[in-house]
Amino acid sequence: MRRGAIQLSCLCVISLLAGNTIHAAEFAGGTGTSADPYQIATAEQLISIGSDPNLLSKHFVMINDIDLDPNISPAYVLDGAAIGSVPTSFSGVFDGNGFRICHLTIDSGEYWTGLFGSVGDGGEIKRLTLDTVSISGRASLGTTGALCATSSGVVRQCSVSGLVLGSDVAGGLVGWNNGIIEECRSICSVTATWSGGLTGVNKGRLQDCYASGRVSGEWYAGGLAGLIAGWVNCSYATCQVDGINAGGLIGGHYRLGSVITDSYFLSSASGGGPDNGFGIPLTSKQMKQVNSFAGWQFWGMGNDGFRISWFMPEDSYPELAWFSLVALPKISGSLIEEAYEVMEEAHVDVCDVVCDYDHAVEWGHVIMARPDPKASPGTAVDIVVSLGPYDWSSNPGTGEPNDPYLILIAGQLDCLAHQPELWNKCFALVSDLDMAWRVYSGPLVGAHGRSGLPFGGVFRGGGHIIRGLTLDGGSTDNGLPVMSGLFGDVGPSGVIRDLGLEDVSIRGREYEEQVAGMLCAVNGGRIERSYCRGILKGFGRIGGLVGRNTGVIENSYAQGKVADISARDVQGLYAGFVAENVLGAITTCYATCVVASHHGAGLVGHNDAGSVEYGLWDVEASGAEGSDGGIGLSTRDLMDVKVLQDNGWGGNPNWIIDAGRDYPRLIWEGTPGSLIPGPPSKPGGGKRR
Template identity: 25%
Template sequence: MYKSGFSICAILIFLFILSAALQAQYSGGSGEPNNPYKISTVADWQTLMKTPSHWDKHFILTANLDLQGIMLSPVGNNPKAFTGVFDGNGHIIRNVVLQQPDSQCVGLFGYVDQNGQICKIGLENVEITGSDLVGGLVGFCNSGNLDNCYAVGSVSGSWCVGGLVGDNSGSLTSCYATGSVSGDRNVGGLVGDNFFGNLNDCYAASFVTGEKCAGGLVGGNMVGNLTACYATGLVIGVGAVGGLVGWNVNGTVNNCCSTITASGEYDIGGLVGSNRGGILTFCYAKGSIEGTGFGVGCLVGMNDKGSITACYATGSVNGRSSVGGLVGLNKAGSVNERPNVVDLVGLDKEGSISACYAICIVSGEDSVGGLVGKNRSKASLIDCYAAGSVSGNIYVGGLLGSNDDSVVTACYSTGSINGENYIGGLVGGDYNGSIIACFWDIETSGWATSAGGVGRTTAEMKTRSTFTNAGWDFVGETENGTEDIWSVCEGTNYPRLTWQIPSSDWLCPDGVGMEDFSYLAQFWMIPEAGNTTADLDKNNAVGISDLLLFCEQWLRGK
């Protein structure tokens, strides 16, 4: 009995000493959810790097760290991933230098697997080089979660290279990256490749260079979801180069935008370079887009069986063929025809475009149109407009360069037109197609003839009855429909799509201005004002919060 008691006592003492020794490896904590290991010093970080058995534990950063001069290795690798929780606690880690040009899964955290979480951490002065799956913070995020993280610096590699994450199939929320990112394929300012991943409220402001699939935010987005994200900066590549996403395959991009300069050879877009089966809704792009080949657009370079709804683009686009103010090349099947240059859509084959607009300066060679360069094979266009200038050589029109066996309904154009042969105010050439209830401005376009449509004066184009008499669905009438697709400030503006009109634009002319401010002021602090449109925040009163919302739209120039 004595020996047995002594043995038990010895074991307990050993376990106590072992536990104390393990805790002593860090600045405190036990690695449990309610008592995470405390990372307070560079020595603590070095311990974390060298102790894979702890990579499923909980950690909290309790001070800023400077890793200058420290030989770093990624936390988490293949086969031993990081599956724990790392809370940056709002602190910053500086001088993160990792040079592993022949390695995969390279980042401060190399491999974050399922259940792994990283939050509230910033990295500054990052210099990371790897081969594949290379990111400023995480090389490969496989079903992990990143929240409120950022990285500033330079990241380079070959395949799946991102300013924050190299390859992501997890979730990123409120994250950003700035600096430079370079690689060969799937290169993005924030994420190199987003495979079934989700990005919410994220952005990148970067200089991105890659050969194929290079994007200001994401290089390749395969069945991933992007919501409320944006990108600024410069993107340069060869093919599938986009201001936000280089290559979008069956992915969803909603309420996103880019203000960027993008250049390359083919499939170059201000928002998405190549959109294959993807869905874009309520997105826009502003910038300068340059392409030396085909499929160059202010919003999307090439749209293949994708869907684009309630989107717009402004700026300038220049390319050789299939160049458009919204989409360069739009198709739903194989195309063996010569590419075309357009203002809104390059080549629309068996596709449908609705409720979109473009105000881009576009130049090309043949089949150049303010809305569509060549519309063919049962394609349909409805409720769209183009207001940018169009210039080309042959088959040039304010709305369509040429229309082949397709239907165009309730569309208009106002831009100036310059060309050499087969020029039309609305359509350059029409072949077995139907153009229904469409108009162009004979004064601003400089052309009184067209292969289809009806020419009107500027005054007539700003008159509601011109369009309602032709069956257009306008606000305030039900005879032509109840969807209220169009609205117009008669005598001062052309028709606009109702989705593009800001909630503070109550009075004519178009745009939020002093006349709208006067409207808001007359309901200020009046009890019954909650029943008016001046109650922007819907709290049954017109007060400070409504004024702030009004000013926000005014300052945005809407």
């Protein structure tokens, strides 16, 4: 409902008086499908979405900024949610497309107050900014949020600023969250009985979000969320907070099992909220230092791929990357001269031109810009130009065991991903590879989705590192789980040795079953003296190094983070090293991965007639108390020579330890340290239990 509807445009008034609802022709374009969303260009088109229940499951995209200033028209003062409300929730997709809605004003006596009253399970709101809102929800026991009152869907890359007042539950962005809120920000003054800078109540997941402003609550008040019964990860708040039960980050929780990881708030001494045990307080100075935010990924600090959520401005607090960074023009496929012209028109400086191979882009055409698709303001970019597909017949090697194909640059690996007829050959890295900015939908080698062929050759890392591997999404039409990893399926004859992966970024799709490991999805061969570091988010069987192991893994480790992307999976397996070990053998390996799952395992998720000998994991770093195999140690013990000796690691020539300063490292890494003296003091120590 809304006030002053008679003062809307004649078209809308006639439509309402005639009892008709808005039709597709009255939008700026589109048919409401995912491929052709309705285009929203005016305030009238935006408000009219809520007038027809049949539109609430459609797709929409904004093509202009929209100003709802009441000084323009009194009709823009709404007396309830403009779009969707209980029980007719919005279940479509609303893409703000980077545009803004300014001066949203709602003065409501209804239970659900916000631009969207209710967003259902299938609903999604993304890339939308609300500037200078004024929201008042007056109903007793009502729920208020500037973007939406209640959400069971997905809210991603949205921002709000202004004033939000509620009677019972209120949040700057979302009043009551049962779904997922990712990469969102709220700069609001929020007041209610239960109030939070971003959301009043969170029963879902908050990921990579922040709130600033002031929060006041008669009962619970939190800088980020008033009350939680869900997940909060990699988020922060700088709000001033007042309330009977007040916290700089979270006001309180009402369900055991709520999880808060890598989340922070401005200390009360620096002008933030009180420390009530939820989150980690930081001073204003610490808030401006990247090193203060353990577990976060910052732009410019490694692989700046899709997973990078944060950017640290100079002398300021962390900002969301999507909000801070400059979008680069699309130049892929163009000639180099054309690319230079496009960049010049966009006022983007070109630093260098780099040549590389590519399986699809023909010689002389641009593969990509680096970084891509965004850069920090003032950053000069490189342009990568294609040498065309790589011809392996020109390689110095022949692919035989005593004469492997040599891999020197990233483009060769890109081309190998599309040549399964070579997957039974032998390869050797002769330099480190930088895979950053290339985003793949599945494994590069040995993938069911491309050929059904496993990798049956030998891949010799030679002590070199592949950096910046990025996999996003992926799907399969053969009824099998999606595979994700550098390698998809390694067959019985396949061997991977002496290889390091760093800055790995793998993200699956929510509720699409996946088998994933940073190095390998399914290993039926041998993995020796290898490691990986990165972030892996998926749904199903997710392991830090390997998803499913039926082969042999020796003298290897995994570090980083393994996460249930849905935050709700109760049947999957999530583990720091191997999700599922079926008749496989794991020997002298360890993991320190954070395992973000309700039932995560530190080392092995499920062991089915396999063996785990001398397997260790860091209980403190992982947050996982259990594992189906291996022994859990404290961080200190996993860096202790005597403890490692007692657990069967003494005398192993593959490992060194810088005692008390670092975890065990493979000798080929060349890090400080010395061999672990042997023999082991307990020959049987460290075996699976």
